[in-house]
Amino acid sequence: xxxxxxxxPWWFRPLEKxxxxxxxxxxxxxxxxxxxxxxxxxxRERLLQAxxxxxxxxxxxxxxxxxxxxxxxxxTLPISSVYRRFRxxxxxxxxxxxxxxxxxxxxxxxxVARIDHIFTGAGVEVMDTNVPKNKLTCLASDHLPLIAEIxxx
Numbered sequence: 171x172x173x174x175x176x177x178x179p180w181w182f183r184p185l186e187k188x189x190x191x192x193x194x195x196x197x198x199x200x201x202x203x204x205x206x207x208x209x210x211x212x213x214r215e216r217l218l219q220a221x222x223x224x225x226x227x228x229x230x231x232x233x234x235x236x237x238x239x240x241x242x243x244x245x246t247l248p249i250s251s252v253y254r255r256f257r258x259x260x261x262x263x264x265x266x267x268x269x270x271x272x273x274x275x276x277x278x279x280x281x282v283a284r285i286d287h288i289f290t291g292a293g294v295e296v297m298d299t300n301v302p303k304n305k306l307t308c309l310a311s312d313h314l315p316l317i318a319e320i321x322x323x
Contacts, residue, residue: 178215188215203239
């Protein structure tokens with residue numbers, strides 16, 4: 171297990187520090203690596219954070235063996251270079267459901283953007299995804315929750 175801050179470019183002073191947490195979770199005797207994060211708003215910051223999270227200290231660490239799930243508020247759209255960087259190595263859970271369009275998560279009251287993502291690696295099969303929208307989910311956060319039902323192979 172690991173928790174830590176994610177970097178920002180030397181010239182950029184973010185209003186909020188960004189970070190990630192990595193936990194190893196036991197699913198019926200099988201260890202699953204789960205990394206949750208919250209990226210910044212600046213593009214260069216997000217690129218640096220993506221490289222860090224996918225690098226040797228996190229997802230590419232020798233202890234981070236499959237199966238792997240990386241999720242969180244990436245503050246980035248599917249058309250972005252940050253998203254494409256993750257898609258080179260991992261699958262987008264929402265795209266795993268055939269015949270269903272991905273659901274937006276932001277802002278919670280009128281979701282028009284898909285900036286929260288769940289990415290999965292080898293050994294993880296996505297069975298279903300959901301973005302619940304009701305009074306409670308709209309009140310709880312400015313983002314709607316993104317839920318994935320997964321099966322570990």
